[in-house]
Amino acid sequence: MMQSALQIRLALVTGLTLAAVAVAGTGSRQESVTSESPARGEIEEMIRDSGGTVSVAFRAQNGTQELLLNADARFEDPNALRIPVMITVYSAAYSQNIKLSDPVGSRTNSGPATQTIGETCQAMITQNGDPATNLLLERFTLPAIRAQIRALGAEGMEIAAAFPNSEKNHTTARAVLILLWKLATDRVISPDASKEMVGLLARSSLHAPPPAALPTPSAPPAGGSVLLHDAVIVYGAHSFVLVIQVQGLKDYATSAELVARISAALNKAM
Numbered sequence: 001m002m003q004s005a006l007q008i009r010l011a012l013v014t015g016l017t018l019a020a021v022a023v024a025g026t027g028s029r030q031e032s033v034t035s036e037s038p039a040r041g042e043i044e045e046m047i048r049d050s051g052g053t054v055s056v057a058f059r060a061q062n063g064t065q066e067l068l069l070n071a072d073a074r075f076e077d078p079n080a081l082r083i084p085v086m087i088t089v090y091s092a093a094y095s096q097n098i099k100l101s102d103p104v105g106s107r108t109n110s111g112p113a114t115q116t117i118g119e120t121c122q123a124m125i126t127q128n129g130d131p132a133t134n135l136l137l138e139r140f141t142l143p144a145i146r147a148q149i150r151a152l153g154a155e156g157m158e159i160a161a162a163f164p165n166s167e168k169n170h171t172t173a174r175a176v177l178i179l180l181w182k183l184a185t186d187r188v189i190s191p192d193a194s195k196e197m198v199g200l201l202a203r204s205s206l207h208a209p210p211p212a213a214l215p216t217p218s219a220p221p222a223g224g225s226v227l228l229h230d231a232v233i234v235y236g237a238h239s240f241v242l243v244i245q246v247q248g249l250k251d252y253a254t255s256a257e258l259v260a261r262i263s264a265a266l267n268k269a270m
Contacts, residue, residue, distance in 0.1 A: 033059060037067040039269035043262050044069065050258050052248040055229075057177035058266050061184055061239035065270060071174040072156055075245055076166040079128050079204075080176045080231055081159055087179070087188055088140050088148045089121045090197055094189050104135055126203045130163040137162060152188070154178045173243040176231050181241045184233045198233065228255040234263075238270035 037043075037058060047054045047069070056069040092098045100118030117139070124132040137145065142159060149157050156172035157179075163169065179188075183201075186194040229245035242263060246255040 033066040034064050035066075037065045037266055037269050039265040040067055040069075042265050042269075043067070046258065046261055046265070050246075050249065050254075052246050052255070052258065054247075054258070054262075055173040055243075055245040056262060057173035057243040059177060059181050059241050060270060061181070061241065063185075065240075067266065068174060071177070071243075072172050073245075074156070074170045074172055075229070076169070077171050077176070077229065077231075078130070078133075078163055078169065080171055080179075081157065081163075081169055082124050082128070082133055083176075083179050083183075083201075084145055084149045084152070084154070084157065084159065085133060085136050085140070086121055086125055086197055086200065087152070088145050089117060089136060090193050091148065091189055092140065093117075094193050104139060122200065122203075125200050128204065134162045149175075152179060152182060173229075173245055176243045177241055180231060180233055180243070184239075184241055201233075226250070226252050226255055228252060228259065230259055232263075234267075236267075238267055240266065240270070242266065 043056065054069065055071055055073050055075075056067055057071040058067040059065070089100075093100050098117060100121070101116050104115045104117050104120040117136075120132045120135050123129050124136060137159075142161075145159055149155070149159070154175040157175035158168070158170055160168035182188050183194050183198050188194045188197065226249060227245070227247045229243070231243045232241070234240050234242065244259050244262060246258055249255045249258070
């Protein structure tokens, strides 16, 4: 059986680990990436030596470097898939089609009458809740959320059913990178809206220990491997967005160490 650990968080780079800290970024307005990260060769060697299957999607916040390795491989990541739902909610609120203080009631009038759209969106992100997600999916509709994904350029991310549904709901590291990078650089709806959404992501229960500090299970999964993926906005001397998925390794400690080494190599090469 494959086991997984997922983080979506903000961080400050310190050495070989990513230490969580809630900081709002301002972001550059540069539109295009000017070069590939010079750490590519070093990271490819790390991945080969590990024996695992790894996806890497990295972009400097100022757009000067990027690295995409196996970044279009599809995987299930329900917490990353909540991001375009959140963006759809804020888009409607900022266009004044709705107010976050409006009752959440879906188009079929289901859902608790006393819960607001804003409260439901917060519960979806901070508690990683499927019930809250599904209320918002019903209220704002799957076609509208898929249109939002396309408008943001995050092709490769697909939401086609209520949560959970690993067959119809999936993403790629590249798609998650695009959404997080646009949020980190204040490009989603407006600078104020982007900052609000980044702040909400920072309050997620996944805003937790760095990958290298993830607990190691008392025994490895019988006959299987762990799955670890990390999505992080890093603020520091070199600010960047990084999405990594590691699978095929036998324990969390080994996977987390690889994530930390890749992160450090990318940071050092900036």
